[in-house]
Every structure is written in structure tokens, then in C-alpha cells.
Amino acid sequence: MIEKEGTMFDVIIVGAGISGINAGYRVQEKQPDYSYAILEARGGMGGTWDFFKYPGIRSDSDLQTFGFKWRPWTDNRPIADGASICEYLKESAAEHGIDQHIRYHHKMVSANWSTDEQMWTLTVDADGETTYFHSRFVILGTGYYDYEEPLAVDIPGLENFGGKIIHPQFWPEDLDYSGKKMAIVGSGATAITLVPNVVEKVERVTMIQRSPSYILSIPNSNAGALALLKWILPSSLYFKIARWRYMFLAFLLYRVCQAYPNASRFLLQKGAKLQLPETISTDPHFQPKYNPWDQRMCLCPDGDFYKALKTGKADIVTGTIRTVDKTGLQMDDGTHVDADIIITATGLRLRLAGGAKVSVDKAPIQFSKKFLWKYIMLQDVPNLSFMIGYTNASWTLGADASVTLFTRVMSEMKKKGSTSATPRMENGDQIKSTPILNLSSTYISKAMDTLPRSGAEGNWKPRDHYYKDIWDAKHGDIQEGMEYTTVST
Structure with missing residues (x-):
């Protein structure tokens, strides 16, 4: 074990959000003799749930699976608000000394990474001062969103608008939208969340979408059996059953949508029609041009989005x-949407490793030129792992499979006496x-040329589903495509 003196550790985890805390x-569970530190750029724990402040921010996955396997989510609500999730993360970290x-x-x-020293050197901005940390392993729990810069908004004439323009990523806590006309541009999870959470205060809220999303209503309580x-x-048995139930239902929904896209489309649109007011039709507002799960499906707890539309103060x-003029947005069909506030809920900018530069022996690594070994480690980059979650299930499931596999690689290195493991x-x-x-969302498509690649064979193939991936993380092959090296330092 490397002593925890100053800035030298066995493992450095970057990011104190849900992935970093789980890592x-x-x-400490799998490698109890290893020292570790978690570096967090901001002043609080929680990542997304500490950072985003827009009204109604909530999970778009159930907390039975989005929460930690090692500390069950005990609230009766499967879909929770951001503040509750952040508190859960803080309590979980404190309970285990993380x-x-x-x-x-x-x-x-x-x-x-220095091959001669078999060590990572991290250049760190510590509250304005440059310092250096050293470790044998680096775990990147930074997610894949850019916290500092939103996705560039492509709305013609936006500079002409005479009111306020707000990006949900930087929502002002003192924003008063009472009695205002609000236009929300976008149709993803953020827009679907905002509409029911602002409808009571605004004079009117209009969601403007170029292409609709699939919106699935689910009950937000654990009822029945x-x-x-x-x-x-x-309690321990109940939470295991609840967790596996939600995992299975999410898995089943995704597989059915992929296997029977036309039937799934019909059922989802029929479900929407049953909840809509007579003034809003499914065509064109709830008829996406893509198949279910080609883009991430939006969840609607207790049908709150549809209830907001029934108030008469919300429309689509x-x-x-x-173009945008001084008083609102002009549509191609001649419709003018009056607005005092425009919310640009058009997606987030993707950025790996929190924007940090990664190099091996001072040679820069271009993520887009590299393949991912078992979805966690970059080709030709030793002792470094990404915590990447799922796009078609809870993020945390994938992140946990990632760190489970990486700690197993650490154990294999101990067994072999290796100082590095390099795909x-x-x-x-x-x-x-x-x-x-594996989604076609615009914000993902725009970032594809900056992301690593998966291969079509062997240990370079993309993930499939959690059941298979967690088994593979614990028992699968970790020799093919991996070079274990011992270097005296």
C-alpha cells in the first residue's frame, strides 16, 4: 500500500458524484489495503444532483436500481427529486466513511502515466493553486457531461429576444417566473420535467419540440404486492427483490421495444392519447419519427406531464x-409563441474525464482514436478506468459493473505481481x-467524434445488458487483450 502522505495514493478517483462514491x-471493499482519495472539482458532493437546480429536477430511472446495491433506497418513491437523491448520496458516503x-x-x-515510474501524475487545480497527485490507478467517475459549458444552442435569431434566456444547466435560483409566459425548447427529460413543475406559477408554458419523445407514465409509489x-x-430480502424487480422490468421494456417496435410504438401512443386533454392530439405531438428506445425514453411519474397539459396552462x-423575435418564437408554419422567458432544454454537451488531458509518457491520448476494453479501459492506457453507466437502464448499474471489473483487474495484478495492466x-x-x-439523440450524435469506440469482437465489444455484464465483471475473461507488465521502479 502507498502511504496516504500528502498527495500519493494507490488509487485516485476523480469525481464525487454517484459513480465516484460507488467506486x-x-x-475499500475489494482492495482494503489500498489507500485512495476522491478529487472533486466543486465544493459539494453529489455531482449532477448537487449541481443542477432547475425546478423539479429528478431521476429518470428508479432509485431501486439507480441507488447503491450496498445501501438500498428506502423511500417509497421509485422516482425521486434531486435534493432527496443528493441527501441519500451524502448519507451513504458518511455511513461508510467515504x-x-x-x-x-x-x-x-x-x-x-510514466512507464519508468509505473505511476500516474495528476496535475490538479486545488482552489486556484497547482498541485500534483500521484497514484498507481486512476478511476474516472466524472460522468460524460460538461459541467462548465452547455451544448451550443442552434436557434435562429435567439439574440433578438427581449426577455430572459435560461439554460437549465445554469438555472438562476432567484429566477421569478410567476405570471410569465415561458417557452421551453426541447422534448427530452429536462423539458418533460420542467413543464409540470412550473405550470402552477406561470401564466402559460409552451413546450416547443422539433421531434417528439416517447413518454411513459409510471406510478411513483411501491404499491400492490x-x-x-x-x-x-x-428488509434485506425485500430490497433485493425490489431491486431485481425494477431491473427486470426495465430490461423487459427495452427488449420488447427493440424486438417489437411497431407494437411498442402503438401501445405507447395509445397510452399517451388516453391521458391527453381533448385540445391536444397525438398527431404530431406524440408521434416520434424513430422507434422506441432509439433515443432514451422519458419517464413521467404519476402522469404529471399529462396532468399539466390538462390544466389549460400548458401546451405543445x-x-x-x-426565427426568434423580441416577443417570442416564430414557427415555420406561421405560429407565433409569445414568451417572456425562453428555456433552452436542448441537451447537454458531452465531455469525458471532466475535460482533463490524458497522456502516456507525455504523448497525448485522443479518446476518439482508441477502443474501449470491456467498456472500462482505453486501449494503450495503463491502470486507468472509466465508470460508464447505461443509456437504456440505470446509470449506476453500469458504473458498478465497471468498478467491479476494474477492482478484479487490480486483484489479478496482485496475483501476477504486475505493476501495470494495459489493454x-x-x-x-x-x-x-x-x-x-447506442442512442441517436442529437446531443450524443454531435459528440461521437470525441468519444472512444467499441469493437465488433472479443473483449472490445460493447455492453449488452446488466445481467450479462455483472457476471462477466466477476467471472469473465480478463486476459484477452490485456497486457500485464512488471517493471521494477
């Missing part, structure tokens, strides 16, 4: 924005590449 737990390893206001600027089991079974406009690919230029994110 901290798994490292919070004692976090160093706030420590932003990793760059990371360089699950509620009965909670009273009958021991589907079409292309021609190597022979004939990489002959292997067909596939995207690492």
Missing part, C-alpha cells in the same frame, strides 16, 4: 423554429468499430 465503496476521502475544490487538469412484501419480509407546439489490440485498424453509446 470509493468498491475500492466522505473522509474526498478533497473538494480539487479539479484534475491533466494526468500523465411489493408494498405487501415490505411488511412481510426482512411541434415544428421548426423559423492492447492487434490489427486495430482491421476491426470494425461501433459507437459506445
Whole structure:
């Protein structure tokens, strides 16, 4: 074990959000003799849930699976608000002493691997001062969103608008929208969340979408047989059953939508029609041009989005924005949407490693030129792992499979007496590449040329589903495509 003196550790985890906290737990569980630190660029724990402040921010996955396997979510609501999730993360970290390893206001600027020293050197901005950390392993729990810069908004004439323009990523806590006319541009999870959470205060809210999303209403309470089991079974057994139930339902929904896209489309649109007011039709507002799960499906707890539309203070406009003028948005069909406030809920900018530069022996690594070994480690980059979650299930499931696999690689290195583990690919230029994110959303498509690639064979293939991936993380092959090296330092 490397002593925790100053800035030298066995493992450095970057990011104190849900992935980083989970990684901290798994490292101290699987590698109890390893020292570790968590570097967090901001001043608080929680990542997304500490950062985003727009009205109604909530999970778009159930907390039974989005929460930690090692500390069950006990609230009766499967879909929770951001503040509750953030509090859950803080309590989980404190309960297991993970919070004692976090160093706030420590932003990793760059990371360089030295082959001679078999060590990572991280250049860190520590509250305005440059300092250096050293570790054998680096775990990137930074997610894949850019916290500092939103996705560039492509709305013609936006500069002409005479009111306020707000991006949800930087929502002002003092924004008063009472009695205002609000236009929300976008049709993803953020827009679907905002509409029911602002409708009571605004004079009117209009969601403007170029292309609709699939919106699935789900009950936001554990009722029926699950509620009965909670009273009958021991807590530990109940939470296992609840977790596996939600995992199975999400898995089943995705597989059915992929196998029977036309039937799934019909049922989802029929479900929407049953909940809509007579003034809003499914055509064109709830008829996406793509199949279910080609883009991430939006969840609507207790049908709150549809209830907002029934108030008469919320509506939807589907079409292309021609331009923005001083008083609102002019659509191609001649419709004018009056607005005092425009919310640009058009997606987030993707950025890996928190924007830090990664190099090996001072040679820069271009993520887009590299393949991912088992979805966690970059080709030709030793002892570094990404915590990447799922796009078609809860993020945390994928992040946990990632760190479970990486700590197993650490154990294999101990067994072999290795100082480094480096993914190597022979004939990489002959292997067909596939995207690492299997969605067609605009914000993902725009970032594809900056992301690593998956391969079409062997340990370079993309993930499939959690059941298979967690088994593989614990028992699968970790020799193919991996070079274990021992170097005396």
C-alpha cells in the first residue's frame, strides 16, 4: 500500500458524484489495503444532483436500481427529486466513511502515466493553486457531461429576444417566473420535467419540440404486492427483490421495444392519447419519427406531464423554429409563441474525464482514436478506468459493473505481481468499430467524434445488458487483450 502522505495514493478517483462514491465503496471493499482519495472539482458532493437546480429536477430511472446495491433506497418513491437523491448520496458516503476521502475544490487538469515510474501524475487545480497527485490507478467517475459549458444552442435569431434566456444547466435560483409566459425548447427529460413543475406559477408554458419523445407514465409509489412484501419480509430480502424487480422490468421494456417496435410504438401512443386533454392530439405531438428506445425514453411519474397539459396552462407546439423575435418564437408554419422567458432544454454537451488531458509518457491520448476494453479501459492506457453507466437502464448499474471489473483487474495484478495492466489490440485498424453509446439523440450524435469506440469482437465489444455484464465483471475473461507488465521502479 502507498502511504496516504500528502498527495500519493494507490488509487485516485476523480469525481464525487454517484459513480465516484460507488467506486470509493468498491475500492475499500475489494482492495482494503489500498489507500485512495476522491478529487472533486466543486465544493459539494453529489455531482449532477448537487449541481443542477432547475425546478423539479429528478431521476429518470428508479432509485431501486439507480441507488447503491450496498445501501438500498428506502423511500417509497421509485422516482425521486434531486435534493432527496443528493441527501441519500451524502448519507451513504458518511455511513461508510467515504466522505473522509474526498478533497473538494480539487479539479484534475491533466494526468500523465510514466512507464519508468509505473505511476500516474495528476496535475490538479486545488482552489486556484497547482498541485500534483500521484497514484498507481486512476478511476474516472466524472460522468460524460460538461459541467462548465452547455451544448451550443442552434436557434435562429435567439439574440433578438427581449426577455430572459435560461439554460437549465445554469438555472438562476432567484429566477421569478410567476405570471410569465415561458417557452421551453426541447422534448427530452429536462423539458418533460420542467413543464409540470412550473405550470402552477406561470401564466402559460409552451413546450416547443422539433421531434417528439416517447413518454411513459409510471406510478411513483411501491404499491400492490411489493408494498405487501415490505411488511412481510426482512428488509434485506425485500430490497433485493425490489431491486431485481425494477431491473427486470426495465430490461423487459427495452427488449420488447427493440424486438417489437411497431407494437411498442402503438401501445405507447395509445397510452399517451388516453391521458391527453381533448385540445391536444397525438398527431404530431406524440408521434416520434424513430422507434422506441432509439433515443432514451422519458419517464413521467404519476402522469404529471399529462396532468399539466390538462390544466389549460400548458401546451405543445411541434415544428421548426423559423426565427426568434423580441416577443417570442416564430414557427415555420406561421405560429407565433409569445414568451417572456425562453428555456433552452436542448441537451447537454458531452465531455469525458471532466475535460482533463490524458497522456502516456507525455504523448497525448485522443479518446476518439482508441477502443474501449470491456467498456472500462482505453486501449494503450495503463491502470486507468472509466465508470460508464447505461443509456437504456440505470446509470449506476453500469458504473458498478465497471468498478467491479476494474477492482478484479487490480486483484489479478496482485496475483501476477504486475505493476501495470494495459489493454492492447492487434490489427486495430482491421476491426470494425461501433459507437459506445447506442442512442441517436442529437446531443450524443454531435459528440461521437470525441468519444472512444467499441469493437465488433472479443473483449472490445460493447455492453449488452446488466445481467450479462455483472457476471462477466466477476467471472469473465480478463486476459484477452490485456497486457500485464512488471517493471521494477
